[in-house]
Amino acid sequence: MPYQVNFKGEKVVPVEEGQTILQASLAAGIPHYHACGGKGQCTTCRVLVLQGQEQLTPPTSYERVIKNVKKFPDNVRLACQSNIKGEGVEVQRLIRDETDRYIFINGSDDSTTRVMGERRKMALFFIDIRNFTPFIEASLPFDVIHIMRRIFAIFRNAITQYDGVIIETAGDGLYAVFGLNSKIKQAAESAVLAGLKILADLRIFNNTYMRPYFNHTFEVGIGVHVGKVIVGNVGIGLSNNLTVMGYPVNIAARLQAATRELNNSFVISDLAYRLLRNQPYSLGCGHINLKGVSTAYEVQLIGKPYETELPTIAPDAT
Structure with a gap:
């Protein structure tokens, strides 16, 4: 059965069975950055999970590698690697325009927690x-x-x-x-x-x-x-x-x-x-x-x- 994910400040998006959060957001017309094409090889599609973290599938091997390098907190996930298995999920895209992209990708600070606050x-x-x-x-x-x-x-x-x-x-x-x-x-x-x-x-x-x-x-x-x-x-x-x-x-x-x-x-x-x-x-x-x-x-x-x-x-x- 399809579930829904709420993109804070944007829209509520239906997620079909087998779709990742990234695929669902793109299908709904959200301009979700994904520089590597959704292959788990970059971090531009990352989202901050505000609610329902337990309703997401466990981190994939790609996510675990990136998390170890970037020191992501547990509530930051790659949208291209995350599937939804229940209701009540609310996320926020961290990179929403070119300025965000520069801050998160080109900035010298390697602590996502400190950048996010x-x-x-x-x-x-x-x-x-x-x-x-x-x-x-x-x-x-x-x-x-x-x-x-x-x-x-x-x-x-x-x-x-x-x-x-x-x-x-x-x-x-x-x-x-x-x-x-x-x-x-x-x-x-x-x-x-x-x-x-x-x-x-x-x-x-x-x-x-x-x-x-x-x-x-x-x-x-x-x-x-x-x-x-x-x-x-x-x-x-x-x-x-x-x-x-x-x-x-x-x-x-x-x-x-x-x-x-x-x-x-x-x-x-x-x-x-x-x-x-x-x-x-x-x-x-x-x-x-x-x-x-x-x-x-x-x-x-x-x-x-x-x-x-x-x-x-x-x-x-x-």
Whole structure:
């Protein structure tokens, strides 16, 4: 008996007995790419199975070989190698025009999961250098860049030591994530350990280098939060192209900004703090209102009060 397959955003297609998904879509007039002629020797006909994966025939030997090479997730199938054995199948073509074809076929990223994007729980880490503007104003350009490189090396070494990935740098701060290769509890632990290492290493840098040679010291503000985010590769040729976005990212950024008003160098959401197996000493907890966030967030202060007085910033009325 014939079944039906729903091509998301396109049409519901009848599938006759013995037809592959590719054959059925072509018969229904869908311009389904199939560069190798439907012989399982390329990947242009691949589809993302949204529902009914159990209603498809098992992967063929051609699919298994390609999956091993391309590291396809289980819900990506070759339409030319997949037959339907029941109702309730919904798929989405991944290559729908020439731009898609370039991204998926000619792009340098060999991870289909990263190109397609995925949701996963991660620890989000924001850090910003305090009192850097006075140093800029009083120093030569060479010294400013040189010190920036030294400080960012401290950041990078700590983050990479604990398996974090720097996503973005902006001015005198950066944004990193933990959890690309670990579960959320380990990700939270790693983010905290990286932050504490940065605070310790920066203290040494201040005492052995900044004070003797520049009569200046630096402090930082760190914010950490955890949550489910979207991870993907935007493929625009910048850095490693990895993007991590979502509401929890905004919360982490707000926590970093709140270090100033809370007068503590390391602010972590209570949600992230409760995931830690070895919880660092907290100077206190409380609820803070974050800009753009409707409910107050409970946080833990696991850094130290700032040694230098920070200028007061008038609250944003917007």
